[in-house]
Amino acid sequence: MNTNSSAYHLHACLQEELDSMTSLASILEKEQFALIEGNVAALNELSQEKSQRLAKLSDLGKKRSFHLSTLGYTSDINGMEAYLASPSTETGILDNWKQLLHISETAKENNRANGILINRQLKKNQGALNILQQNNPDDLLYGANGQSKNNTASGRSVIVG
16 A cells, blocks of 8 residues: 555545544434433433444554554554644644544543433432342342232231131
8 A cells, every 4th residue: 555545545534433423423422412311212322322432432543553553653543743844744633633533522521421420320329229128138028029028917828818
């Protein structure tokens, strides 16, 4: 692969990464609203979309690394920064890289906030379960089969006929 072709593919890959990261940030924002509203159906759908987007971003990161190494740079962030610092680099790719970093930070912050919301809901749910169980799982009012455990006074079943 020649240098011009590799640079072109790197630029195209970076644009695709930017588009995908923008989409992921949007999904995380929607997820936040769904968490606040308790919209489980939306959360299930968004979770699938988020997983697909993350897989796509992972693939694009690998492609970017490949194109960087083809151009003679290390396949990490240092290699990308060295490539961007070279005099032959177009301004557009530098702008895309800056936007990608900015949107990545936004997505990271949204993901952190979503994690906090999820943990709060888990604590709330656990508190409700503790109240129902009266902090002792052995004192459950209902068994796994859904039948009351307290249906006897003397250890015998009551038969009503």
